[in-house]
Amino acid sequence: MKRTDNKSHCPVNFALETFGDPWSLLIVRDIVFWGKRTYGEFLESGEGISTNVLAARLAHLEQRGILAKGPHPADGRKDVYALTEKGIALIPLLLEMCGWSAVHDPQTTAPMEFVQAVYADRETMFTRVQDAVRAGGSLFGPQALVKR
Numbered sequence: 001m002k003r004t005d006n007k008s009h010c011p012v013n014f015a016l017e018t019f020g021d022p023w024s025l026l027i028v029r030d031i032v033f034w035g036k037r038t039y040g041e042f043l044e045s046g047e048g049i050s051t052n053v054l055a056a057r058l059a060h061l062e063q064r065g066i067l068a069k070g071p072h073p074a075d076g077r078k079d080v081y082a083l084t085e086k087g088i089a090l091i092p093l094l095l096e097m098c099g100w101s102a103v104h105d106p107q108t109t110a111p112m113e114f115v116q117a118v119y120a121d122r123e124t125m126f127t128r129v130q131d132a133v134r135a136g137g138s139l140f141g142p143q144a145l146v147k148r
Helices: 011-019 022-034 039-043 051-063 091-104 112-120 122-134
Strands: 067-071 079-083
Touching: 011 022, 022 039, 022 051, 022 079, 022 091, 022 122, 039 051, 039 079, 051 067, 091 112, 091 122, 112 122
Parallel strands: none
Antiparallel strands: 067 079
16 A cells, blocks of 8 residues: 655655656656646657556646646546646756756757756746746647747
8 A cells, every 4th residue: 555644754755755756757747848738648758658657647646736637628538637836836846857967968858958048047947937837838849938
């Protein structure tokens, strides 16, 4: 049986228990960067998440208040996932992780112009990305904030 309480109230532990597995932040990434919103779209991500892990992570993120699930506007058989305000608050962390990785991964796929734009004015970029995601957009996908 999976724990529903935290092991401790250390801030690092709380963060790790909320989104500290690889799949949770990749789901958040897919929403923020690519505008993915449905179970099927998350399955298509390049890392190859299994169906049972995806279902578990979506439920966990919803239970933790990071995601909200609602009906698909055009297809009642599908659910649509969106970041809550608590999830949107993760965007600066996600962008900082991308910048760190772009600097330290010699094979990064991150567009360096974007990384440089984030580092040139972090607060403005964080706010722009958060506002775009709130409005249903994304960084590089449909309704993109940044054109590739």
